[in-house]
Amino acid sequence: MSRVTLNTLRDGKARGEAFSCLTAYDATLARCADAAGIDVLLVGDSLGMVLQGHTSTLPVTLEDIRYHTTCVARGKQRSLLMVDLPFMSNADIGQLLRDAGELMRAGAELIKIEGEAWMADGIRELTRRGVPVCAHLGLTPQSVHQLGGFKVQGKAADAAQRIVDDAQRLVDAGAAVILLECVPRAVGKAVRDAVAAPVIGIGAGPDVDGQILVMHDTLGLNSGYVPRFVKNFLHGQESIEAAFRAYDEAVKSRRFPAEEHCF
Numbered sequence: 001m002s003r004v005t006l007n008t009l010r011d012g013k014a015r016g017e018a019f020s021c022l023t024a025y026d027a028t029l030a031r032c033a034d035a036a037g038i039d040v041l042l043v044g045d046s047l048g049m050v051l052q053g054h055t056s057t058l059p060v061t062l063e064d065i066r067y068h069t070t071c072v073a074r075g076k077q078r079s080l081l082m083v084d085l086p087f088m089s090n091a092d093i094g095q096l097l098r099d100a101g102e103l104m105r106a107g108a109e110l111i112k113i114e115g116e117a118w119m120a121d122g123i124r125e126l127t128r129r130g131v132p133v134c135a136h137l138g139l140t141p142q143s144v145h146q147l148g149g150f151k152v153q154g155k156a157a158d159a160a161q162r163i164v165d166d167a168q169r170l171v172d173a174g175a176a177v178i179l180l181e182c183v184p185r186a187v188g189k190a191v192r193d194a195v196a197a198p199v200i201g202i203g204a205g206p207d208v209d210g211q212i213l214v215m216h217d218t219l220g221l222n223s224g225y226v227p228r229f230v231k232n233f234l235h236g237q238e239s240i241e242a243a244f245r246a247y248d249e250a251v252k253s254r255r256f257p258a259e260e261h262c263f
């Protein structure tokens, strides 16, 4: 089976075919998700919450992300490997370039960065140097203390328009992919329609080009509270790989997300 590249995601968008993404942090589950047909694996800084037990992603270090990237890179074959830049790797352009370079050397194929229109310069410099970037907009968990919690973003008309404008600015600066987290369904659709780049959603409704979830959430592994956009795909399946296949099929057939998973 041929490897997933940015072109695969662009073709998906052009054809109106949704692609599937999951977080992964280790070689075994990366191999399993890859075998199940998941198109993109993300070494997310959510590892600070689901692996390390923190209440936010802020304590996660570049070394933590680098280590899990090497693990996932050894396990996967076909999937595209996207990796989160941790909190404060955007302190200045030099730090951004060095940290992204370290993650690319560890096996990353696409670097995801939280940040609004002001990240345009950093995204331009990375893109010039051959590093493809995914810009993460909407609910950006590294700003949780500024946002006052993990809350839906872009509910007011001006906030929704700002997300669309920021996505356009960042794609103009070179962002190859946009990721939208926890926004009303209409904002997901507006961004998908506004930019040529593929748009991945989590809690952004069905009208985007790809879907992503935290792997643990698809296996029903939660610590009590379950966000609205989450679904347990292990339910009724006899293995973890079958659960990942069920998720992949639900995304590609656009049966997931359903109405109850949307804001």
Ligand SMILES: Nc1nc(=O)c2c([nH]1)NC[C@@H]1CN(c3ccc(C(=O)N[C@@H](CCC(=O)O)C(=O)O)cc3)CN21
Residues within 6 Å of the ligand: 045, 046, 049, 050, 057, 139, 141, 150, 151, 152, 182, 213, 214, 216, 217, 226, 227, 228, 229
């Ligand atoms: N297990 C896990 N799943 C995730 O999706 C995830 C993480 N961890 N850690 C990093 C961030 C944090 N995320 C979160 C966490 C909570 C909500 C949440 O509770 N959302 C409310 C919205 C409430 C409101 O705006 O009023 C919801 O009802 O879904 C959303 C995203 C997404 N990411």
Ligand SMILES: CC(C)C(=O)C(=O)O
Residues within 6 Å of the ligand: 023, 042, 043, 044, 045, 046, 047, 084, 179, 181, 202, 212, 213, 214
């Ligand atoms: C939830 C996804 C989008 C993420 O950024 C992460 O897992 O860290």
Ligand SMILES: [Mg+2]
Residues within 6 Å of the ligand: 044, 045, 046, 057, 084, 141
């Ligand atoms: Mg993240």
